Amino acid sequence: MGVLEPLVELARGLGQTFRYMFERPVTVQYPEQKRTVRPRFRGRHVLKRYDNGLEKCIGCSLCAAACPSDAIFVEASENTDEKRFSPGERYASTYEINMLRCIYCGFCEDACPTEAIVMGDNYELSFTDRRQAIYPKDMLLEPVHVHTMLTPQKVDAGVFTRSVPEMKDPRD
Amino acid sequence: MSKQVTLTIDGKQITAPEGALIVDAAKMAGIDIPVFCHHPKLEPVGMCRMCLVEIGRPMRDRATGQIVMENGAPKIQFMPKLETSCTNRVEEGLVVLTQSEKANAGQKSTVEFLLTSHPLDCPVCDKGGECPLQNLTMAHGSSQSRFIYDEKLHLEKQVPLSELIYLDRERCIQCARCIRFQDEVAGDSVIGFDERGRSTQIVSFSEPGFDSVFSGNTTDICPVGALTTADFRFGARPWELDAQASVCSQCPVGCNTTLNTRREAKAGGNIVIKRVMPRQNEEVNEIWLCDKGRFAYHYTESKKRLTKPLTRTGKDRKVNRVSWEAATKLAGENFLKAKKNFVVLASGRLANEDLFNLKTLADQFGGKAVLYSHIGGGELTAQVGVSAGTNLGVLGSGSTIVVVASNLYEEAPIWYLRVKQAAERGATLIVMNPRETKLDKYASFVERYDYGQEIKSVQELTKKGKLGDAFMKAQNAIIIYGSEGLGVAGSASLATACAKALNETEHVGKANNGLIGVWERANDQGAWEMGFKPEDDLAAALKGKVVYIAGADPVGDDPKLAKALESADFVVVQDILENATTEIADVVLPAQTHVEREGTFTSGERRVQRFYPAVAVVGDARADYAITAQIAKHMNFIMQSANANIVFEILAETLKPFEGLTYEKLSNVRVQLPMIGRGDMYYGGTTYENTHGLGVHLSAGATRGETVRIPRAQKEALPKVKDTDLLAVPVSKLYHRGATIESAQLLNQRIGKTTVSMNFDTAEQWGVVEGAQVKVSFDGVSGEAKVKIDETVSAGVMLVPRGMGLAIREPAVAKVKL
Ligand code: SF4
Ligand code: SF4
Ligand code: SF4
Ligand code: SF4
Ligand code: FES
Numbered sequence: 001m002g003v004l005e006p007l008v009e010l011a012r013g014l015g016q017t018f019r020y021m022f023e024r025p026v027t028v029q030y031p032e033q034k035r036t037v038r039p040r041f042r043g044r045h046v047l048k049r050y051d052n053g054l055e056k057c058i059g060c061s062l063c064a065a066a067c068p069s070d071a072i073f074v075e076a077s078e079n080t081d082e083k084r085f086s087p088g089e090r091y092a093s094t095y096e097i098n099m100l101r102c103i104y105c106g107f108c109e110d111a112c113p114t115e116a117i118v119m120g121d122n123y124e125l126s127f128t129d130r131r132q133a134i135y136p137k138d139m140l141l142e143p144v145h146v147h148t149m150l151t152p153q154k155v156d157a158g159v160f161t162r163s164v165p166e167m168k169d170p171r172d
Numbered sequence: 173m174s175k176q177v178t179l180t181i182d183g184k185q186i187t188a189p190e191g192a193l194i195v196d197a198a199k200m201a202g203i204d205i206p207v208f209c210h211h212p213k214l215e216p217v218g219m220c221r222m223c224l225v226e227i228g229r230p231m232r233d234r235a236t237g238q239i240v241m242e243n244g245a246p247k248i249q250f251m252p253k254l255e256t257s258c259t260n261r262v263e264e265g266l267v268v269l270t271q272s273e274k275a276n277a278g279q280k281s282t283v284e285f286l287l288t289s290h291p292l293d294c295p296v297c298d299k300g301g302e303c304p305l306q307n308l309t310m311a312h313g314s315s316q317s318r319f320i321y322d323e324k325l326h327l328e329k330q331v332p333l334s335e336l337i338y339l340d341r342e343r344c345i346q347c348a349r350c351i352r353f354q355d356e357v358a359g360d361s362v363i364g365f366d367e368r369g370r371s372t373q374i375v376s377f378s379e380p381g382f383d384s385v386f387s388g389n390t391t392d393i394c395p396v397g398a399l400t401t402a403d404f405r406f407g408a409r410p411w412e413l414d415a416q417a418s419v420c421s422q423c424p425v426g427c428n429t430t431l432n433t434r435r436e437a438k439a440g441g442n443i444v445i446k447r448v449m450p451r452q453n454e455e456v457n458e459i460w461l462c463d464k465g466r467f468a469y470h471y472t473e474s475k476k477r478l479t480k481p482l483t484r485t486g487k488d489r490k491v492n493r494v495s496w497e498a499a500t501k502l503a504g505e506n507f508l509k510a511k512k513n514f515v516v517l518a519s520g521r522l523a524n525e526d527l528f529n530l531k532t533l534a535d536q537f538g539g540k541a542v543l544y545s546h547i548g549g550g551e552l553t554a555q556v557g558v559s560a561g562t563n564l565g566v567l568g569s570g571s572t573i574v575v576v577a578s579n580l581y582e583e584a585p586i587w588y589l590r591v592k593q594a595a596e597r598g599a600t601l602i603v604m605n606p607r608e609t610k611l612d613k614y615a616s617f618v619e620r621y622d623y624g625q626e627i628k629s630v631q632e633l634t635k636k637g638k639l640g641d642a643f644m645k646a647q648n649a650i651i652i653y654g655s656e657g658l659g660v661a662g663s664a665s666l667a668t669a670c671a672k673a674l675n676e677t678e679h680v681g682k683a684n685n686g687l688i689g690v691w692e693r694a695n696d697q698g699a700w701e702m703g704f705k706p707e708d709d710l711a712a713a714l715k716g717k718v719v720y721i722a723g724a725d726p727v728g729d730d731p732k733l734a735k736a737l738e739s740a741d742f743v744v745v746q747d748i749l750e751n752a753t754t755e756i757a758d759v760v761l762p763a764q765t766h767v768e769r770e771g772t773f774t775s776g777e778r779r780v781q782r783f784y785p786a787v788a789v790v791g792d793a794r795a796d797y798a799i800t801a802q803i804a805k806h807m808n809f810i811m812q813s814a815n816a817n818i819v820f821e822i823l824a825e826t827l828k829p830f831e832g833l834t835y836e837k838l839s840n841v842r843v844q845l846p847m848i849g850r851g852d853m854y855y856g857g858t859t860y861e862n863t864h865g866l867g868v869h870l871s872a873g874a875t876r877g878e879t880v881r882i883p884r885a886q887k888e889a890l891p892k893v894k895d896t897d898l899l900a901v902p903v904s905k906l907y908h909r910g911a912t913i914e915s916a917q918l919l920n921q922r923i924g925k926t927t928v929s930m931n932f933d934t935a936e937q938w939g940v941v942e943g944a945q946v947k948v949s950f951d952g953v954s955g956e957a958k959v960k961i962d963e964t965v966s967a968g969v970m971l972v973p974r975g976m977g978l979a980i981r982e983p984a985v986a987k988v989k990l
Contacts, residue, residue, distance in 0.1 A: 058295060058296055059296075059406070060295030060296055060300075060409075061408075061409045061412065062295060064412075065409065065411060065412075073437070075408075075436060075437050075438060076296075076406040076407075076408075077406060078405065078406055088296060088329075089296060089329055089330065089406075090296040090406050093438070094437040094438070096437075113292075113294075113295045114295075158328075161328075161329060163293070163295065163296045164292045164293075164295060164296075166292075166321075
C-alpha cells in the first residue's frame with residue numbers, strides 16, 4: 001500500500017461529488033415542491049358530482065360492502081324534488097370513510113355503480129386524533145365553483161327519477 | 173302417513189309423499205329448482221316459468237296400458253317441451269332433469285325475459301342483497317341480453333299502495349304471490365292485477381289502500397323489490413343488519429320475530445332496530461306477522477322512554493333525580509309501612525320472570541297481586557287451557573273451534589288467520605258474536621246473540637242440536653273466548669261457561685283441546701299462571717293503598733282510576749314510557765323493554781317462549797325482575813335477580829305448570845317444513861329460520877290430572893236497559909292509542925280518531941248522523957267521539973272502542989249529544 005493511496009481515494013471521492021453537482025437532482029424539496037402523481041395513483045377518496053352539482057352517490061352502500069377493511073359507513077335517506085341531493089330516490093345522508101382503516105385498495109371505486117367514489121391524488125393525510133381520521137361526507141364531496149351547485153337543490157319535478165345513469169355500453 | 177312414490181331427479185332416486193309438487197320433492201332431496209311464483213304456502217299457479225324442467229314419464233302401451241319395458245327398465249318418454257315443476261306432481265317412476273342443457277336453456281331464457289322490463293335498481297332497492305331475482309340472475313341468467321335496452325319499461329317510481337306498503341311497478345315480475353297471499357292466506361282480497369301484458373300492474377282496490385292487517389307479509393314473499401315497507405325504506409342494506417330472535421309483545425299470539433338491528437348515525441351511533449321480521453314457527457305464526465307486530469316496535473326507541481329513577485317529595489311534589497339505591501329504598505320503606513294495604517298492580521307487558529318476582533313480593537308482605545286487564549277467567553285457562561302438542565296449524569276435519577265474543581281479526585290477527593285456515597282444511601268453526609266479524613265467512617255455524625246473552629249461547633254447545641252435535645262429537649274442541657261487549661266480571665263468567673262445556677264433553681287435558689283467552693297483552697296468560705287476577709272494581713281496590721304499579725297506566729286510561737290513585741297512600745310506578753301515571757307517582761322506576769333484555773312470555777296458547785336482547789339498554793333502565801328484587805332488598809327480603817335465567821329456574825321449581833322447563837329447553841328447535849328463510853334458490857320469503865327456540869307448552873291442570881274446579885257460571889251482569897236506552901259496549905280494536913302502538917308514527921293513520929259505531933236506526937233515534945262529532949257519556953265518563961254508522965251493530969247498541977280515550981270498562985247505559 002503506497003503512501004499516496006488514501007489521497008488518491010479522497011480525490012476520487014470528491015470528484016464524484018463534484019460531478020453530481022451538475023446532474024439533475026432526483027429528490028424534490030417536499031413540501032415546497034410536490035410531484036404530480038401517476039394517473040392511476042390511489043390517494044384519498046373524493047365523492048364526485050354531476051355537472052349540475054347533484055351528488056353522484058346514491059347511498060347504496062356497495063362501496064362499504066366491497067371494502068375489505070370495513071372503512072366505509074353509509075346511511076341512506078330519501079330525496080325529494082324540494083330537497084334533492086342526488087338523482088333518483090335515494091341519497092347518502094351519512095357517508096364516512098375512516099382513513100386509518102383504509103388500505104387504499106380502490107375496491108370501493110370498482111364497486112360503485114355511479115362512479116361516485118373515486119380515489120383522488122391527495123396523499124397528505126395526517127391526524128392528531130383518531131377521530132379526525134374519519135372523513136365525513138362534506139370533507140369527501142367535491143367542492144363546487146358556484147353556490148347554485150350545492151346540494152340539496154330544489155329541482156323541477158319528475159326530472160331526476162333515475163338513480164343509476166343509463167349506460168349506452170354497460171362495459172363502459 | 174300418505175302413500176310414498178319413487179321418482180328420479182337428476183339421477184337421484186328419491187321418495188316423496190304422493191301429491192307433492194316436483195319442486196318440493198326436489199327441495200326435500202336437496203335439489204334446488206329455481207322458482208319465483210311458487211310458494212310452499214300458496215296454491216301453485218305456474219305463472220313465471222322459472223321452474224322449467226324436463227319431465228319424462230314411463231311410456232305405456234296404448235293398446236294394453238302396460239308400461240313399455242326396454243332393457244329391463246321402463247321406457248321413459250320425455251315431453252317435447254319443458255314443463256313447470258311447480259305445477260306437476262310427483263308420480264311413480266317419473267324422471268326429472270333439472271340441470272339438463274334444455275332445462276338450463278329454458279331457465280336462462282326466462283331470466284333474460286324477466287329482465288327485459290326490469291330496471292337497474294339493485295343499488296337502491298330495499299330487496300337488493302336478499303332478492304331472488306338477483307340470485308337467480310347470478311345463477312341462471314345470461315351475461316348479455318338480446319333485447320334492446322332502450323325498450324325497458326319506464327314507469328313512475330314508487331306508488332304507495334297504502335301508507336305502509338310501497339309498490340314499484342317496474343320491478344314487479346307479475347308472479348301474483350302478493351295477490352295470492354291476500355286471497356288465499358289472509359282472506360282480504362284487496363289487491364289485484366290491472367291491465368294486461370306488459371302493462372300488468374298491481375293495484376289496491378280498497379279504501380283505505382291495501383286495507384289488510386297482514387299487508388307487511390307481501391313484502392316478505394315478493395320475490396323482487398316491487399313491494400317494500402315504508403318503515404324500512406332505505407333503512408339499510410340487508411347484509412348490514414344483525415339478527416336477534418325475539419317474540420312479539422303486542423298480543424297474546426306471541427309471534428316469533430327476528431329483530432334486525434344496525435348501528436346508526438341518525439340515532440347518535442346507537443344500535444337500533446331497523447325492522448321486525450317473522451321467524452318461522454309453524455306452531456305459532458308459521459311465517460307471518462301482522463302489521464301491528466311488524467311496525468309498532470318504535471315505542472322501544474321513543475323519546476318518552478324513562479331513563480332515570482325519579483322521586484316526588486314534599487308538599488310541592490318536587491321532582492328529584494335520584495340514584496337507584498335511593499329510589500328503591502324509598503319504595504321499599506313505604507311498602508313495609510303499608511302492611512296489608514299493599515297492592516301490586518301489574519300487566520301482561522311484563523315477562524314471566526318479572527311477574528314471578530312481583531308476585532313473590534306481594535305474597536311475602538301480604539299484598540294483593542292484581543292484574544291490569546279487562547278480561548277475566550284466566551284461572552280457568554290455567555286449568556283447562558290447551559296444553560303440549562296443541563297446534564292450530566294441524567286442526568282440520570274432526571276438530572271444532574268455537575270463537576265466542578271476540579273479533580279475532582282485530583284482537584289476535586294471526587289466530588284469525590290460523591283459525592280461518594283450520595276451517596278451510598275442514599275443521600268445524602262456530603262463531604258466536606253479537607255482530608258480524610270477518611271470521612263469519614269461514615264458519616260452519618254463526619250464532620248471533622244479544623249483548624249479555626253469551627253464556628246462553630255457549631250453553632247451546634252442550635245441548636242437543638246442530639251446534640251441540642258439532643261440539644260434543646268433535647274429536648278435538650277448542651274454545652277461544654274474548655271480551656267483546658264484556659267487562660272483567662262478564663268475561664269471567666263467560667270463561668266459566670266455556671270451561672264447563674269443555675269439561676263436560678271431556679275436551680280438556682289433551683293436545684288440541686281446551687280453552688284459550690284472547691287477552692289484552694302478550695303475557696297476560698303468564699300473569700294468570702303466576703296467580704295475578706284482575707279486580708272487578710279496580711278503583712276501589714286502589715283507594716287509600718300503597719300501590720306498586722308495573723307496566724300499566726291506570727291514570728291515563730281511566731279517570732276513575734286516576735281519582736282512586738289520587739287518594740292512594742303511596743304510588744310506585746315501574747314502566748318503560750312516561751305516562752299520566754308516572755306524572756303522579758311518588759317513585760318512578762325506569763324499566764327495560766323486552767328488546768333490551770332476556771326473558772320469556774307465555775302466549776295465549778300457553779306456550780312459553782324466549783326473547784333475547786337486541787339493542788343497548790336505554791339510559792339507566794333495569795329489568796323489571798331486578799327492580800323488584802332491589803326493592804325487596806330494602807325490605808330485608810332477598811330475591812334472585814342476577815339474571816333472567818336464574819329467576820326462571822326458581823319459577824320453574826315453584827310453579828307446577830312450569831315444572832321441568834329451562835331456558836335451554838325453550839331454545840330447542842326442530843326441523844320445520846316447509847323450509848323457509850335459507851340462503852337458497854327455493855325462495856320462501858325473507859322470514860328467518862328459527863334457530864333460537866320454538867318454545868314449550870305449559871302443562872294444564874287437567875293434563876296433570878288435577879281435578880278441575882269450575883265456579884258456577886254467574887248470570888250476565890248487564891245493566892238494566894229500557895227500550896229507549898242506548899247501551900254502550902266495549903269492543904277491542906287492533907290499532908288503538910296504547911303506549912306501545914302510538915309511538916309508531918306510521919300507524920297513526922290507522923289508529924284514527926275515536927269513533928263510536930251504531931246502526932242507522934239507533935243513530936236516527938238519537939239524532940246523530942254519520943261523521944258527526946258527538947258528546948258521549950256513560951258511567952261517569954264523558955268524552956267526544958265521531959259517529960260511524962255500521963249496520964252490523966244491533967239496535968240500541970253503541971260500540972265504544974277500548975283504548976281510544978273513552979274509558980269503558982263494561983257495558984253501560986249511555987247518552988250521546990250533538
Ligand atoms: S380503498 Fe379499499 S380499504 Fe379504502 S375505503 Fe376503499 S375499499 Fe375500503
Ligand atoms: S359511493 Fe358509490 S358505492 Fe358507495 S354508496 Fe355511494 S353510490 Fe354506492
Ligand atoms: S308485487 Fe311482487 S309479489 Fe306481487 S306480483 Fe309483483 S313481483 Fe310478485
Ligand atoms: S298477531 Fe299478535 S303477536 Fe303476532 S305479530 Fe300481530 S300483534 Fe304480534
Ligand atoms: S312457474 Fe313454477 S315457479 Fe313460477
